[in-house]
Amino acid sequence: MGMLAKIRRLHLRDGLSIREVSRRTGLSRNTVREWLRQEGVTEPRYAKRERPSVVAPWAEQLEAALRADAHRPVRERRTAKALFEQIQALGYCGSYPRVVVWVRRWREAQAAAPRRAAFVPLAFELGEAFQFDWSCEYVFIGGLRRRLEVAHTKLAASRAFWLSAYPSQSHEMLFDAHARAFGAFGGVPRRGIYDNMKTAVDKVGVGKARAVNARFAAMCSHYLFEPEFCNRASGWEKGIVEKNVQDQRRTIWREAAEQRWPDLAHLNDWLASRCRQSWEDTAHPDWPLLTVADVLQDERAQLLPLAQRFDGYIEHPVRVSHTALIHFQRNRYSVPTAHVNAVLSLRIYPEELALIAEGGIEVARHPRCFERDQTRYDWRHYIDLVQTKPGALRNGAPFRVMPEALQRLQRHLLRHAGGDRVMAQVLAAVPIHGLDAVLVAAELALEAGRPSAEHVLNVLARLKEGTPKHVSTAALVLTLSEEPRADVDRYDRLRGGLQ
Template sequence: MPRISKVELFAAIRRDSRAGMSGRAIATKYRVSRHTVSDALTSAWPRERKPLPPRPSVLDPFKDLIDDILRADLDAPRKQRHTAKRIFDRLIDEHGMQAVSYQVVRGYVAERKPKIRAEAGRGPVNVFLPQTHRPGEEAEVDFGEVVINLRGEPVTCMLFSLRLSFSGKAVHRIFASGGTEAFLEGHVHAFTTLGGVPTGKIRYDNLKAAVAQVLGFSRQRVETARWTAFRSHYGIEAFYCQPGIQGAHEKGGVEGQIGWFRRNHLVPVPQVASLEQLNALVDKWDAADDSRRIGTRPHTIGEHFAVEQPQLAPLPDEAFETGTWLTPRVDRFSQVTVRTNRYSVPVRLVGRQVRVQLHASDLVVYDGRNPVARHERLMAKSRSRLDLDHYLEALLRKPGALPGATALEQARAAGKFTPVHDAWWEAVRRVHGDAAGTRALIEVLLLHRHMPHDHVVAGLATAVRAGALTADAVALEARKFAETDDHRAPDGPTMRHPAGNVVSLTERRLAQLPPDRRPLPTVTAYDQLLRHRRTIEGTGS
């Protein structure tokens, strides 16, 4: 007979009994006792089994002692309360406990400690209460660490997230750091993407970008001046969570959102060439997430956001400047120091004071009102980022400093100084010498200031093939590639000569001349002079 549940067994017994079968026959048919048949005829539901008495434990003689210690800890200083290891040691030293493992004591302490707190009226340790959020009112903000592969090197960046509490719509941005500039730029990007500002509270950690000082155990904070101005500009009402792990539960929505985003979009580790490229992907991921449902919600994030978006407060008419202005002085290495890192500027500014506008991922150097340098912000400390173009005027006077220049090594690593540059430089030095050849290379590098990088590289490749070892020849070939691009089809692809199909300068010039139909020169007419010379030699005259 196939195995059936006890409810089904009781139903079968009751059915056979109503059909007139005796109790003995039913017990024989189903191979059960007469007591089971009696129970089935009494109730259609089987009676619950009586719980087994608890098994004795070797810890039973010491449980009351452990409870007394835990009750005494309720009034002890927070940093001088018993750990499970300390209780275990005391039971052995003071009460002669034997044959009880530490794991048994630790398990009992973990089970009894919250119960004793509740019995004493101290309340449970963790209580989570469901919350209801109105459309357009509340949001949460936080940063989370992420690792990316930037130009082949793993680096740690900061993921900014602003999440609307009603719809769950979240906007993300990845920055080189989590400083003030990233904090403000993340808000501007989020508000612009959402098309408005929450009208109620936005929950925050006690970030240094916003909070200068936490006043005791209250909710009062001393805010930074820039954050106060930013809040006033956008009309933000900030709510600061409790410090430590307890505060994380007060904005659990954005905490969980960062983890979800990291697991679903940044695994495996993305490989990108720049943060701009990565953030373009982040924007696409945010848009795609609108079709996702959170938990058991009947509608998607996008559908909830369509209801919430009209309830947001409008954006202010004027933009808020999120960058930080600094005024460093250019040192003798033609560099400025910004937040422990050094960045190059043109050599003509050595000794002068310049203005630097620092953003989350880049910085711009100004000489008066004119921008003179732009750099990607360094992520580590005590590093340098040098642009070879800033040193070209000085290298014209000191060409011997170029081979070992740090700026040259960084240009090679960034792909700006290509193997084609090296090949032309080596060829020109063999012909004209080190100093003159290096000066010729610097003149070629100056072409990058007013010609596209690809055109100059293509001109160098042509010059190397043709043996043209002057900067003027490289400029001529680069302009020809530029003219080819200018005369491409209106909607067609760019027609560029590949570097592998170059021809010599002479062939290029001859190809542009009209065909020469004159006969080839010959020396046949001069053969008579050879015969005349033999005749004279034969006569002895």
């Protein structure tokens, strides 16, 4: 536009010839003449000459490599030089700068491409629905940086949310997250909106058809809400909870990452208080004069009554080994030796493992371990076995976790011949009298200086019988019914009777 205006000024205003205008502007006389003849005042544009690039035959390979790198961490992405060497090995004969220019233009085109689609805003009635999603976060627990799976449950109307952290996304964690969230909300909405997570959906069908996991369906039936699943790769259909993941990662989890937590329970307690505080501090997006806590009070009246907590365990059959151990997730847990080689039912909870025998009888319960190659013993499971194999007490691994009083008693008894049998007799009293009573008896026997099984059992018997009750004599008053008389003749009468 500037050159056309200059030509018109030189020729029409200043009266210069076309030759002189051509000399001053550097354009050919034909170009000047053609521009002056056109009626418009728009500078003509000429099509750019298209030349076949030497990189064009390799464009498909370069684009595939760049798209693959877009899904990798930045430090693992290939440079233009690496791509140049890659296609050079395939037969590329051009120069390196041509590849650099092609890569730069491709990246600029990708950056300029529209990235956001249009969406319809959603509105929900009070008590109508909640949305659920998982996120991956990192915090320091027990001195180590650990990866945690965080369950986000958010009410679609009041925007109240609840966070619970777990080591994994397994079924028992999913059920526990729902129980905690519903307990915090004070009720259950009528619908739950999910993506197609594997713990809920066994198979994704055509359209909205889903093969729902049987255990997940049992939980939905227990709480009386209807599950609804998003279309494939359509996370915006539960955009409220998706945004909650981003918001809490910038606020709550930034604070959590700056602290050090002794265990997961302390972290979840802190998350609970932090969620309630956020309800009080956050204004509702639709009613700015009200907080999320205010709207939640109204929504609680529309929620379904909270049912009894769903027993959210996963059950697997396990076989007990000859060392009275069962294996689960590369860890071992003890059971009573009476169940060796038997098949038990293992009920998996988020924090505990329960072992059930036939008839629904619970035979063992252990805190769940999320490390690997660990063995969790309960020494009381092996008491019956050491009655017939008392020698196993000396180096038995389960008995290394006995209380300190019993370990000191064992060390004292094993110094003498037959001490292992004596210790087995003491341990046999634990199922009968209880662990607390045996510990007290062991302490008293150790204080006496020469403990023995008879001594411990004697103390247990006295503890079981208890101290005799003290009878008060203050209320007993003796009354004299016959007054004594001084009669010395009684002695003579007694003598006469003897003769």
